[in-house]
Amino acid sequence: MSDNILETNVLVLNRFYMAVRVIDVRRAFTLLYRDCAEVIDLDAGQFQSYDFDTWCELSQFTAMEKQPGEEYLQTVRFELRVPRILRLTRFEKMPLQTMRFNRKNLFARDENKCQYCGREAPTNQLSMDHVVPRSHGGKTSWENIVCCCIRCNSRKGGRTPKEARMKLLTRPSKPRINPIISQAVDDPRYACWKTFLPAES
Numbered sequence: 515m516s517d518n519i520l521e522t523n524v525l526v527l528n529r530f531y532m533a534v535r536v537i538d539v540r541r542a543f544t545l546l547y548r549d550c551a552e553v554i555d556l557d558a559g560q561f562q563s564y565d566f567d568t569w570c571e572l573s574q575f576t577a578m579e580k581q582p583g584e585e586y587l588q589t590v591r592f593e594l595r596v597p598r599i600l601r602l603t604r605f606e607k608m609p610l611q612t613m614r615f616n617r618k619n620l621f622a623r624d625e626n627k628c629q630y631c632g633r634e635a636p637t638n639q640l641s642m643d644h645v646v647p648r649s650h651g652g653k654t655s656w657e658n659i660v661c662c663c664i665r666c667n668s669r670k671g672g673r674t675p676k677e678a679r680m681k682l683l684t685r686p687s688k689p690r691i692n693p694i695i696s697q698a699v700d701d702p703r704y705a706c707w708k709t710f711l712p713a714e715s
Contacts, residue, residue, distance in 0.1 A: 519587060
């Protein structure tokens with residue numbers, strides 16, 4: 515099995531078909547095998563649901579004529595198609611939709627671009643900058659932290675953008691939906707997610 519494929523994204527819906535999180539393929543197959551979730555897949559323009567056994571049957575059929583964007587895992591007996599969407603079947607309560615503030619989500623919100631110079635960079639070349647520095651009473655929050663390249667962070671130092679004569683490209687704010695989900699939708703493999711996500715304003 516390819517480690518790469520096992521780490522690709524699967525959108526998880528709650529019982530009410532609302533997007534609640536993104537998990538990797540390894541976790542998705544665990545939920546499916548344990549009968550905690552079902553696959554939601556587009557077939558002839560309509561979404562159909564499949565449990566583990568019926569998904570295995572469908573995989574054997576579709577593997578004979580693979581479509582662009584489909585990915586498969588090689589098992590001992592046959593190829594198993596990677597699902598893109600799961601719907602939870604075991605949980606009655608609607609999960610709380612909390613937006614976790616962390617480095618990964620922040621960089622996804624800002625698309626790995628420095629919010630001062632606009633340069634896109636790998637995460638190891640980026641840092642988190644307090645727009646209003648902590649020494650000025652600035653808080654660690656969605657509304658006061660931006661993705662920043664190391665060069666701009668060093669230039670700004672412990673000053674406000676105005677004091678450093680630097681301009682923010684975008685005013686920071688809390689995203690409406692998980693930025694990891696928003697980022698993944700740009701990948702053609704996850705185009706089917708759009709049906710279950712809030713419309714962009």
